Amino acid sequence: MVPIHLKQPWKLPEQQVTPEEVYLKRRDFLKTMGRASLGAAALLMLPPGLSRLWAATNDTPSSPLLTPSSESTVSRYNNFYEFGTVKDRIWKLAESLNTGGWQIEVGGLVRKPQMLDAEKLIRKMPVEDRIYRLRCVETWSVVVPWTGFPLKVLIDQLEPLSGARYVKFTTFLDPNIARGQRSRFWEPWPYTEGLTLEEATHDLTFVATGIYGHSLPPHHGAPLRLVVPWKYGFKSIKSIVKIEFTKEEPETFWQSVSPLEYDFPANVIPHQPYARWHQEFERIPGQKGTVKTKLFNGYAKQVAHLYK
Ligand code: MTE
Numbered sequence: 505m506v507p508i509h510l511k512q513p514w515k516l517p518e519q520q521v522t523p524e525e526v527y528l529k530r531r532d533f534l535k536t537m538g539r540a541s542l543g544a545a546a547l548l549m550l551p552p553g554l555s556r557l558w559a560a561t562n563d564t565p566s567s568p569l570l571t572p573s574s575e576s577t578v579s580r581y582n583n584f585y586e587f588g589t590v591k592d593r594i595w596k597l598a599e600s601l602n603t604g605g606w607q608i609e610v611g612g613l614v615r616k617p618q619m620l621d622a623e624k625l626i627r628k629m630p631v632e633d634r635i636y637r638l639r640c641v642e643t644w645s646v647v648v649p650w651t652g653f654p655l656k657v658l659i660d661q662l663e664p665l666s667g668a669r670y671v672k673f674t675t676f677l678d679p680n681i682a683r684g685q686r687s688r689f690w691e692p693w694p695y696t697e698g699l700t701l702e703e704a705t706h707d708l709t710f711v712a713t714g715i716y717g718h719s720l721p722p723h724h725g726a727p728l729r730l731v732v733p734w735k736y737g738f739k740s741i742k743s744i745v746k747i748e749f750t751k752e753e754p755e756t757f758w759q760s761v762s763p764l765e766y767d768f769p770a771n772v773i774p775h776q777p778y779a780r781w782h783q784e785f786e787r788i789p790g791q792k793g794t795v796k797t798k799l800f801n802g803y804a805k806q807v808a809h810l811y812k
Pocket residue numbers: 582583584585586639640641675695723724725737738739740741742743
């Protein structure tokens with residue numbers, strides 16, 4: 505199918521796309537962050553002034569946190585907690601995720617509850633390219649070229665009922681292959697996320713089925729994942745198996761794990777206080793220093809009205 509290229513004001517020029525090898529290198533960067541995770545956890549116990557100082561100190565370009573690691577490490581590094589916290593093994597372990605015959609259950613307050621066959625769905629949906637910024641709550645950011653379709657197109661076909669106000673998404677549950685799901689520390693599995701129906705049907709909200717011109721590999725959330733560019737990356741849930749329309753705000757994975765740290769909207773609002781570090785700057789893997797984080801990750805014009 506020929507990709508449709510829509511001219512939209514939020515479109516990023518292709519020059520701004522993070523090259524694939526740089527995009528992968530951010531995993532190395534994260535590994536370095538991981539080494540500091542004990543310190544990060546301890547931050548929760550520090551008074552706000554001190555934690556800000558810690559974060560500011562670690563923002564300097566000469567900080568060891570920014571020291572690049574080897575490429576072999578980088579290419580085996582991912583953020584997919586189902587496959588554990590040993591980040592340089594996740595890429596490999598995620599390969600065991602068999603996406604053949606993948607089914608997505610649609611239910612709740614919807615006129616057409618059904619089981620969707622992922623492969624058929626991907627073939628039938630319109631294909632679009634979207635170049636989006638991705639801003640992680642861990643303070644790194646990248647620019648990623650996705651392929652997929654707007655979630656709104658699917659939601660319109662499913663026909664939510666008038667009482668539906670939220671959409672809940674669920675990732676697969678299979679502790680036999682995703683050993684991270686055996687961990688009591690990260691309960692409750694499976695990973696869930698949610699959006700208001702208004703957010704879910706916003707033009708920017710995207711279902712990614714491909715990345716860098718090829719289909720989505722397991723570690724990026726095959727066969728399909730959400731991409732919500734004005735929210736922190738954890739809202740962009742991977743490997744979805746269930747979509748539910750609800751009246752009440754659904755509880756999400758990270759809210760259950762750490763309610764003081766994560767809120768439901770999780771919009772990128774740099775000046776909003778955050779429990780562990782400040783969010784005013786972000787690091788771009790492969791570049792020195794930091795840049796200022798943009799309100800709503802640069803998509804304020806498109807989404808600010810949703811929160812007035
Ligand atoms: N989805 C699931 N199911 N499990 C996860 O651990 N991590 C989130 C998000 N989606 C995660 C997930 C986080 S914290 C981020 S930053 C992005 O995925 C990272 O996506 P990427 O690894 O494809 O860049």
